[in-house]
Amino acid sequence: MIKQLIPRMTEICGPDGVVSDLAELRTYECDGLTSHRVTPALAVLPRTAEQVAAVVRECAAAKVPFVARGSGTGLSGGALPHADGVLIVTSRMRRIIAVDPDSQRAIVEPGVTNLSVSEAARPFGYFYAPDPSSQVVCSVGGNVAENSGGAHCLKYGFTGHHVTGLELVTPAGELTWVGDGTGAGPGYDLLGLLTGSEGTLGIVTKIVVKLTRIPQLVKCLLAAFETTGAGGAAVSAIIGAGILPAAIEMMDALAIEAAEAAVACRYPEGAGAVLIVELDGPETDVLRDCVAVRALCEQAGATEIREADDPAERAAIWVGRRSAFAAVGRISPAYIVQDGVVPRTALGPVLDKIAELSAASGIRVANVFHAGDGNLHPLVLYDDSSAEATAAAETLSGAILDLCIEHGGSITGEHGVGVDKSRYLPKMFGADDLDTMQLARCAFDPVSLCNPGKIFPTPRLCGEVPGARRGPHPLVASGQLDQF
Amino acid sequence: MLADPVLRALTAACPGSRPASPGDAVAGGTPRFAASPASVAEASAVLRAAAEHDLAVVPRGSGSKLGWGVPPRWCDLVVDTLRLDQVLEHAAGDLVARVQAGVSLHRLAEVLGGAGQELALDPAPGLGAPDGVVPTRAGVDGAGVDGARPDGTGGGPGAHLDGGTVGGTLATGAAGPRRLRYGTPRDLVIGITVIRADGTVAHSGGKVVKNVAGYDLGKLFAGSFGTLGLIVEAVFRLHPRPATAAYVTIECADATEAHRAVAAASASVLAPSAIEIDRPARDQPITVGVLLEGEPAGVGERAALMGELLGAGARAQPSQPAWWGWPGSDPAGPAGTLVRVAFWAAALLRVFAVIDGAARSVGLDPAVGGSAAAGVIYVAAGPGAHPAAVAAFVSALRAALARGEADARPAPAAVKGEWSGTGRWAGGGVPPVLASAVVVHAPPAVRDQVDLWGPVPALPLMRAVKDQFDPGHRMAPGRFAGGI
Numbered sequence: 003m004i005k006q007l008i009p010r011m012t013e014i015c016g017p018d019g020v021v022s023d024l025a026e027l028r029t030y031e032c033d034g035l036t037s038h039r040v041t042p043a044l045a046v047l048p049r050t051a052e053q054v055a056a057v058v059r060e061c062a063a064a065k066v067p068f069v070a071r072g073s074g075t076g077l078s079g080g081a082l083p084h085a086d087g088v089l090i091v092t093s094r095m096r097r098i099i100a101v102d103p104d105s106q107r108a109i110v111e112p113g114v115t116n117l118s119v120s121e122a123a124r125p126f127g128y129f130y131a132p133d134p135s136s137q138v139v140c141s142v143g144g145n146v147a148e149n150s151g152g153a154h155c156l157k158y159g160f161t162g163h164h165v166t167g168l169e170l171v172t173p174a175g176e177l178t179w180v181g182d183g184t185g186a187g188p189g190y191d192l193l194g195l196l197t198g199s200e201g202t203l204g205i206v207t208k209i210v211v212k213l214t215r216i217p218q219l220v221k222c223l224l225a226a227f228e229t230t231g232a233g234g235a236a237v238s239a240i241i242g243a244g245i246l247p248a249a250i251e252m253m254d255a256l257a258i259e260a261a262e263a264a265v266a267c268r269y270p271e272g273a274g275a276v277l278i279v280e281l282d283g284p285e286t287d288v289l290r291d292c293v294a295v296r297a298l299c300e301q302a303g304a305t306e307i308r309e310a311d312d313p314a315e316r317a318a319i320w321v322g323r324r325s326a327f328a329a330v331g332r333i334s335p336a337y338i339v340q341d342g343v344v345p346r347t348a349l350g351p352v353l354d355k356i357a358e359l360s361a362a363s364g365i366r367v368a369n370v371f372h373a374g375d376g377n378l379h380p381l382v383l384y385d386d387s388s389a390e391a392t393a394a395a396e397t398l399s400g401a402i403l404d405l406c407i408e409h410g411g412s413i414t415g416e417h418g419v420g421v422d423k424s425r426y427l428p429k430m431f432g433a434d435d436l437d438t439m440q441l442a443r444c445a446f447d448p449v450s451l452c453n454p455g456k457i458f459p460t461p462r463l464c465g466e467v468p469g470a471r472r473g474p475h476p477l478v479a480s481g482q483l484d485q486f
Numbered sequence: 487m488l489a490d491p492v493l494r495a496l497t498a499a500c501p502g503s504r505p506a507s508p509g510d511a512v513a514g515g516t517p518r519f520a521a522s523p524a525s526v527a528e529a530s531a532v533l534r535a536a537a538e539h540d541l542a543v544v545p546r547g548s549g550s551k552l553g554w555g556v557p558p559r560w561c562d563l564v565v566d567t568l569r570l571d572q573v574l575e576h577a578a579g580d581l582v583a584r585v586q587a588g589v590s591l592h593r594l595a596e597v598l599g600g601a602g603q604e605l606a607l608d609p610a611p612g613l614g615a616p617d618g619v620v621p622t623r624a625g626v627d628g629a630g631v632d633g634a635r636p637d638g639t640g641g642g643p644g645a646h647l648d649g650g651t652v653g654g655t656l657a658t659g660a661a662g663p664r665r666l667r668y669g670t671p672r673d674l675v676i677g678i679t680v681i682r683a684d685g686t687v688a689h690s691g692g693k694v695v696k697n698v699a700g701y702d703l704g705k706l707f708a709g710s711f712g713t714l715g716l717i718v719e720a721v722f723r724l725h726p727r728p729a730t731a732a733y734v735t736i737e738c739a740d741a742t743e744a745h746r747a748v749a750a751a752s753a754s755v756l757a758p759s760a761i762e763i764d765r766p767a768r769d770q771p772i773t774v775g776v777l778l779e780g781e782p783a784g785v786g787e788r789a790a791l792m793g794e795l796l797g798a799g800a801r802a803q804p805s806q807p808a809w810w811g812w813p814g815s816d817p818a819g820p821a822g823t824l825v826r827v828a829f830w831a832a833a834l835l836r837v838f839a840v841i842d843g844a845a846r847s848v849g850l851d852p853a854v855g856g857s858a859a860a861g862v863i864y865v866a867a868g869p870g871a872h873p874a875a876v877a878a879f880v881s882a883l884r885a886a887l888a889r890g891e892a893d894a895r896p897a898p899a900a901v902k903g904e905w906s907g908t909g910r911w912a913g914g915g916v917p918p919v920l921a922s923a924v925v926v927h928a929p930p931a932v933r934d935q936v937d938l939w940g941p942v943p944a945l946p947l948m949r950a951v952k953d954q955f956d957p958g959h960r961m962a963p964g965r966f967a968g969g970i
Contacts, residue, residue, distance in 0.1 A: 100916070167917050183830060184861050190714075195706045197702070198698050215753070284784060410692070410694070412696070415696040423699075434688050439703065441955055
């Protein structure tokens with residue numbers, strides 16, 4: 003069936019833009035979440051928005067599902083291919099169209115990597131604020147799909163706060179601009195709806211992003227504590243003092259141990275937890291906040307505090323944190339990363355409970371997290387050669403999400419629902435909530451061809467909406483008015 | 487009487503239902519019924535009853551912005567949120583508040599101020615009650631309007647908050663000068679509860695700032711003017727309230743000078759919270775004002791540096807200049823016409839040229855002011871201006887915007903693509919028009935002659951969203967862009 007599309011797809015994307023060889027297709031079988039794998043029936047690598055639109059039109063006409071993929075670094079299986087569908091890979095759409103420091107905007111194609119936007123803006127004194135830890139490789143298009151955050155979103159917000167215009171290929175294959183780049187145009191806030199919709203409402207082909215002024219001074223503090231509880235108390239004290247750092251990150255003993263083994267980050271020896279606090283802004287304010295944060299950490303029982311303000315020293319502090327996931331990968335055959343969120347004030351009890359669950363099940367859990375906004379990344383360590391160990395790790399992982407929901411939090415802070423967490427979504431939202439979200443889906447994609455099977459556990463058919471439609475306005479009916 | 491069974495049904499659903507009085511008028515027309523639900527359950531029941539009786543429904547908070555947007559085509563029932571007046575939760579340690587829609591911004595500021603926090607929204611220009619409709623009822627929301635300032639800072643942020651409600655602010659997307667730093671309501675809402683046209687209660691988001699589970703309906707409802715449903719509850723991200731504010735102002739002889747001052751302030755590392763301009767009439771100087779917020783020492787130092795940056799004649803003051811943000815007292819007055827122009831910030835000079843050109847061509851001399859660095863300014867024509875001239879002004883303004891006359895021209899060095907030299911990027915890649923002009927409010931004689939919303943990108947997608955959420959087109963029908 004899908005093979006019939008190959009000639010037309012080749013016409014659209016060129017012979018080097020269509021992948022139909024099974025071995026080659028396998029390279030796209032998963033994204034950053036490797037536990038889910040599906041080989042797509044076909045992959046295309048368009049170079050232009052018009053090509054994406056033409057591909058989608060072909061799919062829509064043939065009723066073939068399609069899935070967009072950026073750099074494939076997602077951690078929820080959002081870009082998991084459809085076995086009978088077309089995978090639309092945006093990696094060849096890598097133009098930075100403009101960097102406009104005078105309007106604090108850049109226009110990029112979806113395959114452009116996150117970090118390269120900041121690099122292009124740096125000579126003008128600006129950067130692109132959302133900074134997922136995969137920013138060297140992850141794509142801006144993927145960031146839009148997932149509403150990506152990062153360590154610094156505590157102060158600067160998420161992708162959704164920085165997108166002011168999108169060129170979109172609708173699931174019907176129409177090319178349209180949503181938003182005019184101002185961030186203040188008329189009409190529904192479709193930008194807000196599209197950002198974070200995990201590729202289920204269309205495929206973005208251009209993105210207008212806000213650029214942020216590079217701060218005058220950046221200071222980074224590393225504070226060691228005996229326990230995560232003490233570190234958590236320091237976090238509460240900092241926020242309670244009205245200080246808004248750019249980032250507050252925490253790692254527990256096991257994560258520190260793994261990072262030390264992997265990258266020799268030389269965090270204080272024997273620490274039960276380390277806190278990384280980054281402060282940025284006007285010099286006077288940063289210096290004052292820095293003194294305050296030091297004092298608050300000391301009061302919370304910090305055993306050692308280091309301070310860095312030049313980029314190399316800061317990088318030395320961050321290296322342990324940035325390498326944490328990979329480092330844990332070296333001390334365990336496999337691990338599950340969770341992305342649950344709890345209110346910051348619930349961090350202490352939730353971490354205690356995770357420790358209890360870990361002890362009771364005998365499964366090691368390393369904690370690396372965005373402490374400032376309560377976004378946990380517990381790494382559940384297990385041996386994937388054992389089916390029993392795998393099941394136990396999944397059970398523990400699910401219990402951690404339950405814990406987050408119990409405390410009024412969320413099952414995902416930045417990784418997205420994708421295929422991985424759709425079964426947990428009904429624990430956060432009722433049937434009416436999910437049905438209402440589906441209405442938006444039906445408005446964009448009534449036939450459910452655009453990244454089907456993601457986010458929602460039980461997609462409702464479109465067109466089942468109750469309620470009679472009122473007839474058109476008499477003036478519209480009589481042709482005197484267009485739509486009024 | 488036809489009304490009786492309907493009123494009976496409404497009263498059964500919500501005891502606070504009644505025949506509408508002249509005080510319930512919407513843009514001059516009196517609906518048949520009014521309802522004031524006291525709970526989410528009552529709100530749901532009353533909308534279900536309205537659906538059963540095919541009533542057109544207009545949601546209302548305090549009514550302070552009821553004159554914004556197009557008057558609804560039909561209005562059988564006004565549902566006001568004023569009895570939904572509970573601050574349900576203020577989690578100070580988490581910088582989050584959960585509030586019912588009818589809570590006034592003033593009341594919320596009082597509650598949050600107790601913990602040194604705030605919802606970082608200040609009043610939008612153009613607040614008032616056009617058409618002489620004074621919807622405020624005794625003891626509901628009048629107390630705060632002219633009363634003591636909530637924060638006691640004598641003119642700092644949060645002063646002059648109007649009687650508008652949380653729900654109305656969210657539904658209209660209203661924001662004032664500090665949008666530059668904190669964004670608009672859509673950037674601060676993290677969770678929402680709405681009642682759909684058929685009475686279904688739906689939630690999205692939650693109580694944690696970082697959360698990407700499910701579609702973000704809060705953003706979709708922000709600025710939707712009641713056309714998708716009734717907002718009954720919202721959760722907001724809060725900010726620590728700055729201890730001090732300084733306003734640094736400079737008088738500029740012309741738009742070129744003003745543009746230079748705005749650009750210098752915007753590109754500085756002094757972290758301005760707002761950059762505003764004010765020009766009472768065409769031949770008068772333009773005042774540029776910069777708001778700096780934070781700890782006293784830092785603010786003092788930054789204010790001095792900002793003064794140097796703006797040039798000779800700059801002066802700093804601790805309190806708001808009288809013209810700041812035009813809250814409730816824009817030069818148009820509630821009975822005049824207020825036009826919001828959104829643009830790429832670099833185009834400020836061109837925007838002035840377009841506004842002045844359009845105004846001259848029709849013999850108007852409107853006041854211009856607003857958030858220049860955020861790319862949002864307002865044009866105000868008083869109630870005495872000839873309606874035909876005002877309508878012609880709006881048309882001429884839009885025609886110039888459509889020709890790209892107010893599109894930003896980035897510095898050639900910054901453009902990666904080709905610049906055509908005619909005011910547009912060559913080869914696409916950019917939204918077709920980089921500016922818009924929306925009439926926020928206007929007297930009936932102007933409204934009759936001009937489409938208040940103007941052209942809207944992606945209108946077919948917006949119509950599709952409306953059709954899904956409100957298939958009977960009964961929610962504030964016709965009030966929104968494109969006749970939605």
